[in-house]
Amino acid sequence: MRKLIKTTDELPQEFCLKNYEGMDRLSAFDWFFLFQARYLLTSLLENGIKHFAHPEKLTEDEENEAAQQAIEQLLTMPLQLDLAFNYKKHNGVVIELDISTSSYHDFMKDHYPVKELYEDDLxxxxxxxxxxxxxxxxxxxxxxxxxxxxxxxxxxxxxxxxxxxxxxxxxxxxxxxxxxxxxxxxIKIKDSYKVISKKDLLNWASYKILPYMDLKIWELYNGVKITNSVMCSALYTKGEYGEDTLRKSVEPLRLRVLNQIFFATLENIDEISLFDSLAYLAYADLLENGKNS
Incomplete structure (x- = not known):
């Protein structure tokens, strides 16, 4: 049975809500890669760093240390779009672990609902x-x-x-x-789908979904369980939301981020995924800002 975290004093020292200030000003582009980093880090914790296809093989102890370093970076710089760092192996060799990067985003045009025909499309x-x-x-x-x-x-x-x-x-x-x-x-699909809007981005910020996801990642790594009352005390210091909202809205959103990575099951599409919708909004922002063609 996992240890229960019953007070905020038991939460990681690196966790601080001030590090998350400005979430309400994040663009769809920002949200996309911040969610991607958490999706990939969760996958890392579940499957091991070796699944990121790094040529340098890590021992079990090194994997644990690298994972801990990744979590510490996430907690101290949670709004940084890229999750990458140098890790020093036990033999002294320093390797770069690039878990998530925002430098490549051309793929976003493939999630735009209307576009011209590209060579890859043909x-x-x-x-x-x-x-x-x-x-x-x-x-x-x-x-x-x-x-x-x-x-x-x-x-x-x-x-x-x-x-x-x-x-x-x-x-x-x-x-x-x-x-x-x-x-x-x-092709037997529904007439319409619910997609993400700019209003949703503000709701995510108010829910404090990013610090919630980060505490859940820390929880997963340490094999502990943070009670909902402690989670609410840590996230909603002004009493904005309670355990009911956490259970019915915030946790389902976290699971949606982790389970809806693009059109993951093309044989049985139920709806446009959160990442697909975000990619569309993010690419629209890029076009508007003249960062893409």
């Missing part, structure tokens, strides 16, 4: 056609590329259509709406 489309044994042998070109037997959700999360931009918007939008109904019926 390659994927041709691969899908090949896998579905589509033969282009109609002299009139009347074969619909993605027919009734197209295994869409096993191969892609984008669906190609053709638009004539010379038509006025109201005609294009109306026809697109009609076509979407047919497409969703054909």
């Amino acid at each position: 390659k994927s489309l041709l691969s899908c056609a090949k896998n579905n044994q589509i033969v282009f042998n109609s002299s009139k070109g009347e074969t619909i590329l993605l027919g009734e037997d197209y295994e869409f959700k096993k191969l892609s999360t984008t669906y190609p259509i053709v638009i004539n931009p010379f038509y006025p918007n109201h005609i294009i939008f109306k026809e697109l709406e009609n076509l979407l109904i047919k497409i969703r019926q054909k």
Whole structure:
């Protein structure tokens, strides 16, 4: 049975709510990589640092030390987007452990709901056609590329259509709406999904989801259990929320972050994941700020 943490005095010394000030000003881009770091660190604790494919093999003691160093960095610099550090092995060799980085974000355009056709999209489309044994042998070109037997959700999360931009918007939008109904019926998905909005980002900040996740990571590493009353005392010093909110809203959000990494189960998509929605908002911010093309 895990040891119960019954007072805030037993929480890690590195934990301080002041380190999390400014969460209400975080962008979708920031939230994406802050969640990613916690997702990956949780995976590290469950599966071991060796699963991060570092060429330097670590002993069990070194893995524990590296994990502890990662948690300490997370607690002391929780709003830093990258989770990376140098670790000195017992033989004196210093290695860089890059658990999560925000430097690569081109993939976010793949989660944008509407975009132009990229080279990778065309390659994927041709691969899908090949896998579905589509033969282009109609002299009139009347074969619909993605027919009734197209295994869409096993191969892609984008669906190609053709638009004539010379038509006025109201005609294009109306026809697109009609076509979407047919497409969703054909590939058997719901008509709409709940996606993340900017309002959700503010709610996450008010819930103090990041310090909550960090304490849960510390809890996992140390094999202890922080009671909900202690968690609320540590997070909501002004009594903003209680154990009921923690149980019904904050913990489900944490589990959603850990269990909804993109379209993880393409064969049975239930909804757009939190990471997909965040990637969309983050890429929209990048476009707006002129950081991408």
